[in-house]
Amino acid sequence: MKKLFYSQKIAPYVFICPFVITVLLFWIAPICNGVLLSFQDVLKDEWVGFNNYSRLLTDKIFYKAVWNSFKYMVGTLVLLIPFPMLFATLLNNKLLKGTEFFKSVYFLPALTSVVVAGTIFRLMFGESASSLFNQVIGFFGLDPIKWLKGANTTYFALLLLACWRWTGVNILYFLAGLQNIPTELYEAASIDGATKWQQFKSISIPLLKPTTVYVLTISIYAGLSMFLESTMLFKGNNSPNNIGLTIVGYLYRQGVEKRAMGYACAVGMVLLIIVMVVNVIQLKLTGTFKEEDK
Template sequence: MLKNFLYSQKVAPYVFVLPFVLIFLVFWLYPLASSAEMSFQKVMLGQSAQWVGFDNYAKLIDDSMFLKAVMNSVTYTVMTLVILIPFPMLFAVLINAKFMWGRELFKSVFFFPALTSVVVAGTIFRLMFGEMEGSLINSLLGIFGIEPVKFLKGHTTGFVALLSLAAWRWMGVNILYFLAGLKNIPDDYYEAASIDGASTFQKFRFITIPLLKPTTIYVLTISIYAGMAMFVESLMMWNGNNSPQNIGLTIIGYLYRQGIEKNNLGFAATVGLVLLLVTMIINLTQLALSGLFKKEDA
């Protein structure tokens, strides 16, 4: 009886979907609902929760430190998009070109940094961008007669270090995404364009870029999420969550400071919900602008 029930054509699809539904409910929807409830409470370890209404949200809006964290996260996200969208696309086109030799070697070299632990990578880059004359970057600058720079103590130079780490770790991953997208473009399109006398740039402009749109949208979406959720890189770069003048403070870092360091879990839940809302608005906006939600003509 049970076997016939499980093998029923009407029941089988629900049996296969059930694990995903359970995981979604237990590990996403329930924590989200709990966080929403906590955002209206004052929750501290060892104390009973107290209902405070919208006080956490009002406090968050007036907190200049939170606004600084938002600006830092948005700036970091925008800069990573500028670096990690066009350059991986160009590199993928070059690697995929017929004249390119050793393409498998280039794929491995570019992808290898993604296998490195972010803790290890952050520590290495902190040493590279150290303020001592013997640090790698200052040693290179010294060759050109430039005085040592305190990279991690300035806002602009600190972001240079963070963006260098992001580019080093994720450039190869995005290249592989674009390479996968290029494999789905038929060679017939390029051959027809060559017969019509199209230049290499014209092929890239009118064939490669439009047909890579689905891949570009995917890479853009995950890059926005990764940028807004960045924390460990900043934590390791400054060897803690307290960078000079909070130049490396991100939204997640601010959440960690309130929830873990200050034991204010209710306020931290508010920060998390606001981060989720901001990220969803940004991603849904870019998806709408890209035409993903438009119905295709029959």
Template sequence: MIKRFIYSQKVAPYVFILPFVLVFAIFWAYPLLDSFQMSFQKVALGQESSWVGFSNYEKLLSDKVFLKALLNSFAYMLLTLVILIPFPLLFAVLINSKLMWGKEFFKASFFFPALTSVVVAGTIFRLMFGEMEGSLINSFLGLFGIDPVKFLKGQVTGFIALLALATWRWTGVNMLYFLSGLKNIPDDYYEAAAIDGASKLQQFFKITVPLLKPTSIYVVTISIYAGLAMFIESMMLWNGNNSPKNIGLTIVGYLYRQGIEKNNLGYAAAVGIVLLAITMIINVTQLSLSGMFKKEDQSS
């Protein structure tokens, strides 16, 4: 009876999707609903929780440190989009070119940083961008007669170090995404365009870019999420969650500060809900503008 029930054609689809539904419900839906409830409470470990209504959200609007973290996260997200979309695309096109030699070597070289622990990478970059005269970057600048720079103590220079870490770590990953998309573009398109007299630049903008649209949208979507959710890189670069004047503080870092360091779980939950809402709004907006939600016209 049980065997017949499991192997039933009506029941089988639900059996196959049951693991996903359980994982989604236990590890995503339930924590999200619980966090949403906590955001309207004053919650701390070892203390009894109490309802405070919208007080946590009202406090966020006037919290200068939160606004600073929000601005840092937005700036980091936008700058990584500017760097980690066009450059990986160009590298992918170059590696995919028939004239390129050592393709596998360059693929492995670009992807290798992604395999490195972010803790190790952050520590190395912290030493590279150290304020001492003997640090790697200052030693290089010294060759041009430039005095040592305290990179991790300034807003602009700190972001340069942070973006350098992000570029080194994620360029190869995005490049492989674009390479996989390029493999799906038939060579016949380029051959036909070349016969018609189209230059390499025209082929890039008229063939490569339009046909890579699904891949580009995917890379932009995950890059937006990664930019807003960045935390460990900043924490390792500044050797903690307390950078000078909060120049490296992100939204997730502020959530960690409130929830873990200050044991203010209700307020931290409100920060998390705001972060989720912002991420969803940005991604849904960019997906809508890119036409992902439009239904294709079906010819009768």
């Protein structure tokens, strides 16, 4: 038995066992179970085939939830990749003092509970003239706005919450990537007369590609799976004309609120396919698959 545990052939399998078991129990098994439930009417305990999926094709609320999630995802990608990259470049400058302080300040929002943050933002975007953002626009002579009752203003509120919460995390990702770039490359470029912008464009951005692809991948997943932020902002899963409804929010509405578990599982399977397709497309566009083949 002792020889068995100390065997060089068996040891690698022993070490990967916890990971394999975790994936099987908490990823593969739930997905398989979800696929089976998506073909059933759980309340009636009967097999309905593709009825749940055909129902999705004519469900206007589902399409609106998909559109809201995609719009939110695109907004977060536009804001939460280039700006954190620029901020990380500034923090990586050795001439800047107090970088550790700024790192802590930027990362602090990520440690804040989404429940607390959503509640605070709901008060900030309140309808009364005394709410923070109505006071701000009131300073410019504008009338109070019902922020969380309009599609565009709600979108702005959700993006602002996302930027406040995740900018610091992405800064740390890019900062870690920048610190792995040899300083000799910047020194050589500086000697050749390259400006800081040229160094950033020709050295930092290309060598940050692995970090950028990683941040892009997790941002796509986070954008399409957003739920709690919207729920806390509207103090529930119901928003005016479903302007804050996301795919996960619609899944929750069907599965938990209406107890249509089979239909909710169909929504979940479609969400899984969408996330995988979008990520595969972006990995091909960024050339990640080609590099792995080489």
